[in-house]
Amino acid sequence: MKAQKLIWGLIFIGILFNSCSKDDEIEVIEVEEATPQYPMKSLIESGHMQVNYQKVNSPSTFEMGYKFKTFKNGKITALGLRIPNNETYRVTLWNVETETVLATAMVNSSSGLISFEDIEPITIASGTTYFVSVNTNDYYQFTNAGNDLFPTEMGDVLISGYGSNFGTSQTLPTTFSETSYLGMVDIKFVANN
Secondary structure (H helix, E strand, O other), rough: OHHHHHHHHHHHHHHHHHHHHOOOOOOOOOOOOOOOHHHHHHHOOOOOOOEEEEEEEOOOOOEEEEEEOOOOOOOEEEEEEEEOOOOEEEEEEEOOOOOOOEEEEEEOEEEEEEEEEEEEEEEOOOOOOOEEEEOOEEEEEEEEEOOOOOOEEEEEEEEEEEEEEEEEOOOOEEEEOOEEEEEEEEEOOOEOO
């Protein structure tokens, strides 16, 4: 009986080894990440708003940026800006509803070119209001021939208004406009598939 169990055991092990081949391929499934979205950069490139003028070394410094919501959950993986001067600027991502800072990055400007700094990814919930701002006295002023700029949709992002506060403190802006936009601060948003 003992010999019979041993024989059946060896047959079973043989079948297992025989059914697995070195040539069997393991299927690798690649998860494709959604295309990153840069809402303010895309809005400017669309022609929806035009540069009226630029200021360099203005005597007034502002915390300025835009309020937004997303139509999809996702993450913000970088903060950026386009400033008409070569300096380092503080860029802040806020949760407007809780008035908390979610991320801060020091971004080096490349005099008129858009520059981004990667951050630890921040999870974004669809329908929650966020704000991204830069603290600067160097900026562009954008308008749309007196027409409202905001609210407007760019991809999966609804930009609802420009906001600013006077001064250098890291304070969530409370004054809003729908007809002009100062600065040029942006996010890199990656929507969940």
